[in-house]
Amino acid sequence: MPTQMLIGGAWRDGDAVLPVLDPATGERIAEVAAGSPADAVEACSVAAEAQKRWAAAAPRARAEVLRACWQTLVDHGDELAELITSENGKPLADARGEITYAAEFFRWNAEEAVRIHGTISDAPSGANKILVRHPPVGVVVVVTPWNFPAAMITRKVAPALAAGNAVVIKPAEDTPLTALRVAELLEEAGVPPGVVNVVPTTDPGAWFDAAVDHPAVRMVSFTGSTETGRKLLRRSADRVLKVGMELGGNAPFIVFDDADIDAAVEGAMVAKMRHSAQTCTAANRFFVEGGVAEEFTAKLGDAMGALTVGGGLTEGVDCGPMINAAAIEKIHRLVQSAAESGAATTLGGSPIDGPGFFYEPTVLANVTADAAITRSEIFGPVAPVIPFTDTDAMIAAANDTEMGLAAYVYTRDLGRGLHVSERLESGMVGLNRGAMSDPAAPFGGMKQSGLGREGASEGVYEFCETQYIAASW
16 A cells, blocks of 8 residues: 655655544544645656657557556455545445446546547638647646545546546545555556656645646646635636536435335435435435425435444445544534524434544435525535425525536426426436436536536546647648
């Protein structure tokens, strides 16, 4: 398990160390080298030189390396899953699923690497030809969150490499171990030294300032909170950098009275509780039509109550710890606020005493659409249920947020489901599905939930420029 920085294919110590805690116990499990702003600058310089050689490689050659990366990650799936669970806390089953998902971005983008298409056409005047091509942007600064320590790296790095770029990664302070091991495996799979660099840090602001001021850096790709995204956007604007931003969510989960309630509950458990409810696409507000609100709430409570909470490394655990103590404090503050506003706590509602950072799976009934808990991304195992009778008013409430990442709709009436889906201000909608993420689909949000798309054919072009050549012959 590497614990040093990776710069130009060399493992290096830093001037400081970053402690890594197991959120299931609160105990320190490792110390990782913490890079300085100078380390970030050096990594960008090394990446700039490596990128030129990597971009000059034939698309098929890059594709073969990416395909080898997919196989290598799959072959090390169990090891990586245990590492994710150790520093992130999510149950092993979820961690294994993350590795499968993370690896798939390399297989998908191995196929996309040879399909970055340009065009040629006649100018309307007939005076010349119009040639359009898509070269790589150059060096990409990648900033990733703690909730998917492998997948949020591969979702960016795979298309960036497919297009011919090099990357400098700043992993989340809570989960740097997975990033370092993934980078090590990518080099074992054939990624040239310097194309992928990883520099953890305890001073992210200064690190980012130094990196984005490097003249070779031409893009920032970030996944994280909207609040942090705004800051990075402002700073990136100083150099007019290209940006990819996958930001926060506040997903509505809508259940109509003609829905299959058992299927809706099953989908709700996936949309809410996957990865211990700490995902940006997690269902955050449950709008349930009045005729089935009581039934849905009761059945959701039964399903939530049947979850096994504990350390993720224990087989059979359904819900692991939250990432840290601050997360527990935020979740409990939101639950208390909802209760004070008249919501009924039908299940849970409290932190769990003992070592680690655990919160009870919680269901809140009769929450009002304007309650404080509906305005914040919960990022925890809490399901607030909001009964509704007027569809138009419900859609207005669902859209009454600056977030627009994911949404879910359950109904047996496909026409109504599609009509409502089209009215939702959300970049992604799960219609009668509680899961939607797929490397072959464009992942991203509307409004303040992000800029650009990751995955699908669109994903690789995010890491390309567009060049036009006027040619005569």
